[in-house]
Amino acid sequence: MAGHPEVDPEVDPEADPEVDVPSEQPDGRGAPSQTDVVVEGIKKMIFEGTLGPGQRLPVEADLARALGVSRGPLREGVRALSHLGVLETRQGAGTYVTALDPSLLLAPMSFLVDLHHAGGARALHSVRRLLETEAAALAARCIDDEALAAAQEALDAMAAPGGVEPREFVDADIRFHQVVAQASGNPVLAALVQAFAGRTVRARVWRALTDEGATARTLEEHRAVLEALRAHDPDRARLRMGHHLLAVEDFLAGAEEPPAEGPPAEERPAR
Amino acid sequence: MAGHPEVDPEVDPEADPEVDVPSEQPDGRGAPSQTDVVVEGIKKMIFEGTLGPGQRLPVEADLARALGVSRGPLREGVRALSHLGVLETRQGAGTYVTALDPSLLLAPMSFLVDLHHAGGARALHSVRRLLETEAAALAARCIDDEALAAAQEALDAMAAPGGVEPREFVDADIRFHQVVAQASGNPVLAALVQAFAGRTVRARVWRALTDEGATARTLEEHRAVLEALRAHDPDRARLRMGHHLLAVEDFLAGAEEPPAEGPPAEERPAR
DNA sequence: GCCACCCTAGTCGTCTGACGACTGCGGGGC
DNA sequence: GCCCCGCAGTCGTCAGACGACTAGGGTGGC
Secondary structure, X not given: OOOOOOOOOOOOOOXXXXXXXXXXXXXXXXXXOHHHHHHHHHHHHHHHOOOOOOOEOOOHHHHHHHHOXXXXXXXXXXXXXXXXXXXXXXXXXXXXXXXXXXXHHOOOHHHHXXXXXXXXXXXXXXXXXXXXXXXXXXXXXXXXXXXXXXXXXXXXXXXXXXXXXXXXXXXXXXXXXXXXXXXXXXXXXXXXXXXXXXXXXXXXXXXXXXXXXHHHHHHHHHHHHHHHHHOOOHHHHHHHXXXXXXXXXXXHHHHOOOOOOOOOOOOOOOO | OOOOOXXXXXXXXXXXXXXXXXXXXXXXXXOOOHHHHHHHHHHHHHHHOOOOOOOEOOOHHHHHHHHOOOHHHHHHHHHHHHHOOOEEEEOOOEEEEOOOOHHHHOOOXXXXXXXXXXXXXXXXXXXXXXXXXXXXXXXXXXXXXXXHHXXXXXXXXXXXXXXXXXXXXXXXXXXHXXXXXXXXXXXXXXXXXXXXXXXXXXXXXXXXXXXXXXXXXXXXXXXXXXXXXXXXXXXXXXXXXXXXXXXXXXXXXXXXXXXXXXXXXXXXXOO
16 A cells, blocks of 8 residues: 555545535536546546656555545546546556557547548548648658658558558558658647548548559659658648648549448448 | 347457557557457447447447446446447436537547647647638638627627626637637538637636736637628638637747646536 | 326446456575 | 566456436326
8 A cells, every 4th residue: 555646636525425426517417427527537637737647546446445436437437538548557567647649649539530431521531631731731841851761661662563462552651641740740730630541541542442543643642742841842742732632532532432441341231 | 110229249359350450559469358349349330330329229238248248347338438429328218329429529639638738739729720720711601691690699798898707708709719610511620629629718718817908809800700701701711710819829828828727627617 | 088196117327345367576496 | 697486466357236317107186
């Protein structure tokens, strides 16, 4: 029982122990559950600086007692935050606060992107285009040699002689966009781009690979973007990235995919 | 209804090893816990259409058995998705899939925004500006009378004679930006704007109280935006919104807000 | 016939206790 | 000095039980 950071939990000392009715949410908005108490409590600790990135949380039993809940609900709350990218638990070691990096915290957003992908692909791609064009323009201003080399490497991987695995091609594609987004110097923007370009694009583009012309054209568009980045020309970078993404959108819109995803696993729209 | 969707226990994590693997797992610590199985399983059901918006999930016991886990981990997974805005549980009634609206699913993102507010406010505001200016431009093209009236109403609320409550002022401010974002016709963009306008605005409140001139100037900037929207002039709307947000950024940067001990506990209950 | 009330079954929310799996660290053997 | 092993600590999971709450139908009164 030694060695816990003093997590002064406001257990609401004045309240009667028997009155377990949490008056947290007086607006009657629905869920004053114990788990919510846990989530809000931990969030609060992070906000107030009691818990910082990389720091270790008290043990479950202790934290549970501190927050006035049992271990079950406590674990539910911790798990929820874990899936949000805020906490990370390692069996046998303990629970830690993550680096709170935007890329981590925006990861769950890709799920939303995937979901809405089916319905409103247009709206989604518009936003993605907005984000990526801006990222390209920003990157053109301040990209360094290292990032340029990384981008070049990604293109090389896409253009490897003798053909490349489709999966590898897509990975390199994603990597290229990733490098550009990172080079923008805005981590939040980069994280958003990553979230929007996550799995959907991968699934989609996968099918696009069946079209021979598409890969060649895609590669060419990427090269044009890279050239603009090398020249540190924001306008050109922006326009060329926009052109590239428009081409992708047109391609997808033209196909207007009937099945949701095209991976080997065949699924029929059981509507 | 033909009963609940049959939850065929296709837990089968090895469905398609090539595409299925979420590369989100950075460390690739190949330890898919039971809770992860639950989360992925439910996600998959939603993806495949087995579960649709508003639909009811099977009871915990059945679902747990179907996924091959106990009730504890199942609840953890459900709770995690609940906090992500994907599911909603009502005691005594059952568990339901939410409307899967972007605004719901992006709600947890505001937490990230709040966290990074302290550190990387610059990057964050840049992205917000990018999003909102685009939203304003889009809105100018297709905004209808109803939305214009709503925006006007928000401005009226901000300019009520005799002074307004600071809280009310901020609410109206948020409402205005919300209306503009909605009028853009892009729900994803609107949801992002909403998420990004979470706490930043709150900080502004606080400051707006102390500075009389700030409210007047803010109001004036809003009016300029609205005027451009009425004229259906995208360029003007974009520029004026950008100007407004730049002013806000300068304001905040100049103030370099004091200890974030603002109201950490949500909003203070009015009653 | 219509309505209000109560009552019962169904479901989620929480607690308690226990055991296994894994991690990290220090001591002992070589 | 280095390696192996055992040990305590911690998380992961399971099981059972009970309370709280909701929804729907049945019943009685009007």
